[in-house]
Amino acid sequence: MPKLNMVEAINLALREEMEKDDRIIILGEDVGREGGVFRVTDGLQAKFGEQRVVDTPLAETGIVGTAMGMALYGLRPVAEIQFDGFLYPCLDQITNHIGRIRNRSRGRFTCPLVIRVPYGGGIHAPEHHSESPEAILAHTPGIKVVIPSTPFEAKGLLVSSIRDPDPVIFLEPKRIYRAIREDVPEGDYTIPLGKARLVQEGKDVTAIAWGAMVREVLNAAEELKRDKIDLEVIDLRTISPMDVDAITTSVKKTGKAVIVHEAPRTCGLGAEIIALINEKAFLSLQAPIERVTGFDVPVPLLKSEHYYLPNPKRIVVAVKKVMSF
Amino acid sequence: MSLDLWSLYTLMLKSRLLEEAIARFWYDGLISGEMHLGTGEEAIIAGVVAHLRDGDAMALDHRGTSALLMRGVDPVLILRELLGYEDGLCGGRGGHMHLFSKEHLTASSGIVGAEGPTAVGFALSAQYLRPGAIATAFFGDGAMNQGMLMESINLASAWNLPVLFVCKDDGWAITTQSKQVTGGDLGERARGLGVPAVEVDGGDVSAVWEAAGRAIESARSGQGPTFLHARCVHFEGHFLGFQLIRMVRAPFREMPGITIPLTLSFLHSGGAALHERLEGLKAVLAAVLATLRDPRRDSANDPLRRARTTLQSDTARLEELEEQVEKELSNVLSTVLAGGPS
Numbered sequence: 001m002p003k004l005n006m007v008e009a010i011n012l013a014l015r016e017e018m019e020k021d022d023r024i025i026i027l028g029e030d031v032g033r034e035g036g037v038f039r040v041t042d043g044l045q046a047k048f049g050e051q052r053v054v055d056t057p058l059a060e061t062g063i064v065g066t067a068m069g070m071a072l073y074g075l076r077p078v079a080e081i082q083f084d085g086f087l088y089p090c091l092d093q094i095t096n097h098i099g100r101i102r103n104r105s106r107g108r109f110t111c112p113l114v115i116r117v118p119y120g121g122g123i124h125a126p127e128h129h130s131e132s133p134e135a136i137l138a139h140t141p142g143i144k145v146v147i148p149s150t151p152f153e154a155k156g157l158l159v160s161s162i163r164d165p166d167p168v169i170f171l172e173p174k175r176i177y178r179a180i181r182e183d184v185p186e187g188d189y190t191i192p193l194g195k196a197r198l199v200q201e202g203k204d205v206t207a208i209a210w211g212a213m214v215r216e217v218l219n220a221a222e223e224l225k226r227d228k229i230d231l232e233v234i235d236l237r238t239i240s241p242m243d244v245d246a247i248t249t250s251v252k253k254t255g256k257a258v259i260v261h262e263a264p265r266t267c268g269l270g271a272e273i274i275a276l277i278n279e280k281a282f283l284s285l286q287a288p289i290e291r292v293t294g295f296d297v298p299v300p301l302l303k304s305e306h307y308y309l310p311n312p313k314r315i316v317v318a319v320k321k322v323m324s325f
Numbered sequence: 326m327s328l329d330l331w332s333l334y335t336l337m338l339k340s341r342l343l344e345e346a347i348a349r350f351w352y353d354g355l356i357s358g359e360m361h362l363g364t365g366e367e368a369i370i371a372g373v374v375a376h377l378r379d380g381d382a383m384a385l386d387h388r389g390t391s392a393l394l395m396r397g398v399d400p401v402l403i404l405r406e407l408l409g410y411e412d413g414l415c416g417g418r419g420g421h422m423h424l425f426s427k428e429h430l431t432a433s434s435g436i437v438g439a440e441g442p443t444a445v446g447f448a449l450s451a452q453y454l455r456p457g458a459i460a461t462a463f464f465g466d467g468a469m470n471q472g473m474l475m476e477s478i479n480l481a482s483a484w485n486l487p488v489l490f491v492c493k494d495d496g497w498a499i500t501t502q503s504k505q506v507t508g509g510d511l512g513e514r515a516r517g518l519g520v521p522a523v524e525v526d527g528g529d530v531s532a533v534w535e536a537a538g539r540a541i542e543s544a545r546s547g548q549g550p551t552f553l554h555a556r557c558v559h560f561e562g563h564f565l566g567f568q569l570i571r572m573v574r575a576p577f578r579e580m581p582g583i584t585i586p587l588t589l590s591f592l593h594s595g596g597a598a599l600h601e602r603l604e605g606l607k608a609v610l611a612a613v614l615a616t617l618r619d620p621r622r623d624s625a626n627d628p629l630r631r632a633r634t635t636l637q638s639d640t641a642r643l644e645e646l647e648e649q650v651e652k653e654l655s656n657v658l659s660t661v662l663a664g665g666p667s
């Protein structure tokens with residue numbers, strides 16, 4: 001089985017799905033001839049031609065709006081937005097149009113498209129190139145939001161996203177694009193949307209994370225072992241719809257939770273998860289839930305980036321705080 | 326005002342030397358993230374900025390360093406900003422794509438196309454608060470396909486605002502050739518929105534200066550916006566370390582890494598059919614030929630070199646000027662570095 005990094009795994013998923021389904025069309029800035037600024041679509045235009053891997057003008061609203069028209073007509077577009085910050089100009093298309101088709105038509109129409117977006121910090125890039133907009137997207141009705149945390153996960157989740165009848169925003173944690181190599185099988189396998197992954201069982205505290213933060217949590221879990229603290233780690237995988245059962249089952253067991261995300265704290269997804277736990281598992285809670293997050297400012301430049309991003313040290317502190325309540 | 330090639334050349338040279346220093350900092354790892362420079366577009370910036378005065382505003386794109394410098398921002402502040410220091414132009418928070426100067430009414434954005442609406446807002450305010458003042462927007466050919474920029478050109482036209490839209494057309498948006506994704510002619514597009522369009526050779530600082538002067542005069546006197554379409558060449562490519570440029574600069578050093586494995590695979594016994602391999606080889610040959618013809622290889626396109634050719638008639642003055650500018654820059658650099666991080 002080939003050992004692939006996340007870029008290669010996503011490329012493989014696209015390649016295999018395009019071979020099977022000729023309605024799949026890739027479009028975006030620099031995705032064709034160049035193969036994408038992160039080389040995720042490398043070689044696909046050469047293989048499938050210019051009609052199926054389309055270099056677009058620099059026009060995000062146009063790209064995403066066009067994808068919607070294509071999806072409604074019967075194609076299966078996979079659009080790429082080059083960096084997280086460039087998603088904001090096309091929120092109109094996503095929020096006002098794409099997310100509403102199913103509801104507006106009482107399910108007679110759906111909008112099967114995928115918008116892939118390299119996202120998140122950790123690569124020393126300036127603002128617009130390091131954002132984590134998942135909470136804004138999760139707040140938008142009618143779209144699914146998927147975030148892989150490893151190469152294997154990325155392939156299985158992307159295939160499901162492409163085959164899903166509804167619009168999916170697929171956020172790719174660019175920081176770990178090439179950081180992890182693991183076995184990624186060729187050929188068909190899928191990972192269902194809306195189902196979290198229990199990465200590691202533990203009895204003391206539930207840690208909930210997604211994307212690049214899963215790795216940080218696992219590193220924290222290693223450190224905590226030395227103090228005999230046993231962390232249960234949940235990778236949400238799909239931010240919307242969220243796997244509420246997985247969260248509550250775990251919290252009912254451990255009675256304690258820490259949520260880790262690199263997006264700003266206020267109205268971040270952590271707040272929503274805490275509210276859900278309050279609703280569903282309040283009587284099991286033994287301590288207030290802690291959040292380890294970014295700060296309420298744009299992602300800073302290199303010099304303060306390490307301070308902004310959650311790391312194992314901050315996670316360990318939060319877990320110990322919860323343990324000693 | 327009459328054309329003074331000496332002072333225009335001085336502006337361009339200061340900018341070039343500053344950007345060369347920035348490049349050295351970047352290659353030394355002192356500046357984080359990608360770095361877009363304006364190297365190659367100095368004639369456009371100088372030809373426009375030389376006409377600006379107090380109360381005039383600028384909206385800049387991701388290549389804003391040169392315009393700020395030419396407008397009079399202290400290069401020490403610019404450099405310390407890029408280095409991420411607290412006493413930089415924006416407190417070390419903006420970085421090279423987000424340079425601001427309130428004093429010079431200048432804002433930049435890393436969102437391509439955002440310069441248009443900002444400049445329209447500047448111009449509307451100028452019309453109201455300081456009649457006679459104008460706003461400029463600097464952007465690339467790629468930006469011309471952004472909806473927000475089109476909206477802003479229409480706004481400037483409908484409201485007859487004093488804006489100069491400056492399109493620095495290098496033919497590229499990162500790795501996408503604009504001619505392949507752009508409908509119609511950019512000047513025609515502006516005219517279609519009721520804005521007069523002027524074509525100018527962006528490598529010829531005198532020509533830019535003349536054209537910009539007429540457009541700015543017309544804006545100052547209440548006759549509305551102009552679209553200045555200036556072609557240029559970015560010698561550093563999209564950003565520093567751009568692989569296409571490495572290839573362009575040193576094809577004979579960079580090529581073997583690609584051609585040797587390709588040739589070997591061509592001779593390999595197994596694998597793809599012969600005609601497919603021939604196609605592959607042809608594609609690589611085409612890339613090599615295109616690279617050899619790339620205008621970014623040709624220093625004859627360098628606006629500084631072109632201006633210098635004219636000024637060479639007075640070699641003594643030219644040498645003195647260059648020595649002076651170099652000395653200034655080295656003073657700037659020692660101030661920047663002497664300060665240490667903050």
Ligand SMILES: Cc1ncc(C[n+]2csc(CCOP(=O)(O)OP(=O)(O)O)c2C)c(N)n1
Nearest residue numbers: 058086435436437465466467468497498499
């Ligand atoms: C809204 C938005 N989309 C994409 C990008 C990524 N990006 C940065 S520069 C650039 C190309 C810009 O081309 P052009 O406007 O011609 O300017 P040039 O770089 O050629 O000077 C792109 C796509 C961006 N910064 N903003």
Ligand SMILES: [Mg+2]
Nearest residue numbers: 465466495497
């Ligand atoms: Mg360009």
